[in-house]
Structure formats: C-alpha cells, structure tokens
Amino acid sequence: xxxxxxxxxxxxxxxxxxxxxxxxxxxxxxxxxxxxxxxxxxxxxxxxxxxxxxxxxxxxxxxxxxxxxxxxxxxxxxxxxxxxxxxxxxxxxxxxxxxxxxxxxxxxxxxxxxxxxxxxxxxxxxxxxxxxxxxxxxxxxxxxxxxxxxxxxxxxxxxxxxxxxxxxxxxxxxxxxxxxxxxx
Ligand code: SF4
Numbered sequence: 455x456x457x458x459x460x461x462x463x464x465x466x467x468x469x470x471x472x473x474x475x476x477x478x479x480x481x482x483x484x485x486x487x488x489x490x491x492x493x494x495x496x497x498x499x500x501x502x503x504x505x506x507x508x509x510x511x512x513x514x515x516x517x518x519x520x521x522x523x524x525x526x527x528x529x530x531x532x533x534x535x536x537x538x539x540x541x542x543x544x545x546x547x548x549x550x551x552x553x554x555x556x557x558x559x560x561x562x563x564x565x566x567x568x569x570x571x572x573x574x575x576x577x578x579x580x581x582x583x584x585x586x587x588x589x590x591x592x593x594x595x596x597x598x599x600x601x602x603x604x605x606x607x608x609x610x611x612x613x614x615x616x617x618x619x620x621x622x623x624x625x626x627x628x629x630x631x632x633x634x635x636x637x638x
Contacts, residue, residue: 489519496523499537500612502636504528506537517544536609536636543610579603583627604631611636 492511499506507526511519520541524531533540543549553571554563586602605623607616616634623629 489521492518499533499540500614501536501540501609503613506533508533508537508540517541520544579627587628599628599630601630603627603629605629605633607632607634607636609636 489511492513495510495512497508497510499508506529507523509521509523510517511521522529522531522533522537529537552565553568555566555571555574556563582602583600587598587600589598590596603623605619607619611619611634620632623632
C-alpha cells in the first residue's frame with residue numbers, strides 16, 4: 455500500500471513521467487479545455503458592421519462558449535470587448551425576462567405584461583407623432599418629418615435590429631433623431 459504520510463503523501467499528486475516526477479499536479483494534467491468535445495458552429499458577431507467571425511460551442515444543445523474565430527480573415531480569433539462578452543449576453547441568470555414599468559412620479563419598477571408595454575409604447579408614439587408631424591415647412595418645402603421623438607440604441611442591439619429601427623422610425627415614421635451608442 456502506498457505511503458500516505460510524509461513525502462509519499464506529497465508525491466502521490468505528482469505525475470510520473472520519463473525522467474522522474476514533474477512539478478505538475480495530477481489535477482492540472484487531467485484538466486481539459488471547457489470547449490473539449492463541443493459542437494462548433496461558425497458564426498458572425500451580430501453587433502456591428504466589422505463582421506468578426508465567432509465560434510459558437512454547444513454541448514447537448516446548450517451554448518457553453520462563444521469565442522473569436524482564428525480562421526476569420528477579419529479578426530483572426532480576436533474580438534472587441536462587446537463581441538467577447540456575447541456569451542454573457544446570451545447565457546445570464548440576471549437577464550431581464552419581463553417588461554418593467556415605472557409610473558410617472560413612481561419610485562419602483564412594476565412588472566407588466568409585454569402586450570401592455572407594447573400597447574403603451576405604440577399609443578404614445580402615435581399620439582406624439584399625430585400631434586407634431588410636419589408635412590411642409592412654412593416655405594412650402596415637403597419634409598414629412600417628426601422631430602419630437604428620438605431613438606437611442608444600445609450596444610447590444612444587433613445589426614438586424616438596427617436595420618429595422620432605422621427602416622421603421624426613419625423611413626416609416628419620419629423620425630430624424632436616431633442614434634446608437636456603438637458607431638462603427
Ligand atoms: S462588435 Fe466587436 S467583435 Fe463584434 S463585429 Fe464589431 S468589432 Fe467585431
């Protein structure tokens with residue numbers, strides 16, 4: 455039976471290799487990359503027009519890691535902080551899954567149904583646009599614009615979402631002030 459005390463106990467955690475024990479614990483030797491054995495799907499970062507390549511690692515249908523694609527000629531395995539955090543956006547227990555509403559002069563958020571929230575947004579946009587839409591300037595020039603509503607996008611809006619926002623708000627409703635925190 456192996457000596458479990460003194461030097462014997464200490465050395466049992468070391469791996470014997472040609473040339474003698476190495477200063478590496480068995481636990482370290484047996485560790486593998488968390489992406490070992492995953493299914494890899496090649497994709498493109500959704501967040502901006504640079505189009506960095508990403509590798510989506512899944513195990514049993516669940517995403518376990520998202521990293522830069524070393525074979526992409528765009529980013530060669532690198533990702534900016536936003537792209538590198540894609541996994542946290544997708545898999546995150548803190549992610550909000552309900553619409554929240556704070557009433558005028560309210561001091562707390564209330565959970566509301568998505569239908570109610572969407573109805574409120576649509577109602578307020580329509581009322582504001584109806585009240586302030588300008589078809590022509592005083593000199594007769596046609597402008598068809600609405601300068602009383604603005605849109606400020608966030609970094610996690612995807613390319614497709616930004617396209618739809620621009621198409622609906624600008625082309626559809628005549629809103630001019632459309633901005634996004636991420637500009638590339
Ligand atoms: S957000 Fe960052 S990682 Fe994503 S495509 Fe743009 S530059 Fe690349």
